[in-house]
Amino acid sequence: MRKTLFLITAGMLITGSAMAQDAIESAMKAAPSSISDEATIQAWDGTVLREGTNEWTCLPDRSETPGEDPWCVTEAWLNFLNAYVNKTEPSYENIGFAYMLAGDTPVSNTDPYETEPTDPEDWVTDLGAHLMMLIPNRDYLGHISTDHLNGGPWIMWPDTPYAHIMIPVESR
Numbered sequence: 411m412r413k414t415l416f417l418i419t420a421g422m423l424i425t426g427s428a429m430a431q432d433a434i435e436s437a438m439k440a441a442p443s444s445i446s447d448e449a450t451i452q453a454w455d456g457t458v459l460r461e462g463t464n465e466w467t468c469l470p471d472r473s474e475t476p477g478e479d480p481w482c483v484t485e486a487w488l489n490f491l492n493a494y495v496n497k498t499e500p501s502y503e504n505i506g507f508a509y510m511l512a513g514d515t516p517v518s519n520t521d522p523y524e525t526e527p528t529d530p531e532d533w534v535t536d537l538g539a540h541l542m543m544l545i546p547n548r549d550y551l552g553h554i555s556t557d558h559l560n561g562g563p564w565i566m567w568p569d570t571p572y573a574h575i576m577i578p579v580e581s582r
Contacts, residue, residue: 430459436470441482441509449482475515483508486544490572494522499571506544511579513538519558522572534558534566538582542566543575551575 433453438446450462452469468482483491486506493500514537518524527533545551551573555564563577 433470434459436478437468437480437482439471439478439512440468440480441466441511445509446482471512472515477515478512479510479515480512481508481510486546487542490544490574494572497523500544502544503546505546506574508542508544510537510542511539514540517566519556519564519566520568522567522570531557531559536582537576537578539579541577541579543577545575548573 434451437451437459438449440446441449445464445466446468448462448464449466449468450458451460452458452467454469454472465484466482467484467488469480471478471480481487484504484506486502486504487508489502490500490506514534516527516533516535518528519532519534521528521532551565551568554575555562556568558564558566558576559582561582563575565573566576567573
């Protein structure tokens with residue numbers, strides 16, 4: 411009986427360890443190794459999978475979304491993501507940077523909570539590798555395009571507390 415319990419417990423630990431390692435490897439795909447190698451790796455539930463030594467936090471692909479979408483973010487983005495999940499106003503005070511070099515899941519360009527495809531002018535697909543920036547004073551975003559098909563940077567979720575700059579790093 412003890413041996414069986416030990417084997418079950420050991421198997422669970424190995425499986426959990428393998429899952430954590432998979433999540434770490436997934437998260438590290440989001441940014442250049444010069445960032446992700448030293449970043450904290452955190453699961454989407456907030457569990458720290460690996461402590462880091464720089465100011466970056468990387469999050470793994472979300473299995474419940476289509477495509478591959480790991481993130482590496484600065485503190486302002488952690489604040490943003492927390493506010494987004496809780497449907498509250500973000501309170502970051504510094505410029506924030508995020509890498510999503512593995513791509514992203516399809517998303518509305520105007521409505522942060524839309525889950526179903528809308529028209530092509532709004533629904534962002536096949537985004538590929540990109541960077542994102544948060545600017546604390548959203549008044550500075552007014553002169554940047556909101557058209558995700560413009561071939562360059564654009565504002566995603568304009569006119570919401572979650573407005574941010576999207577910067578594709580490859581042609582769309």
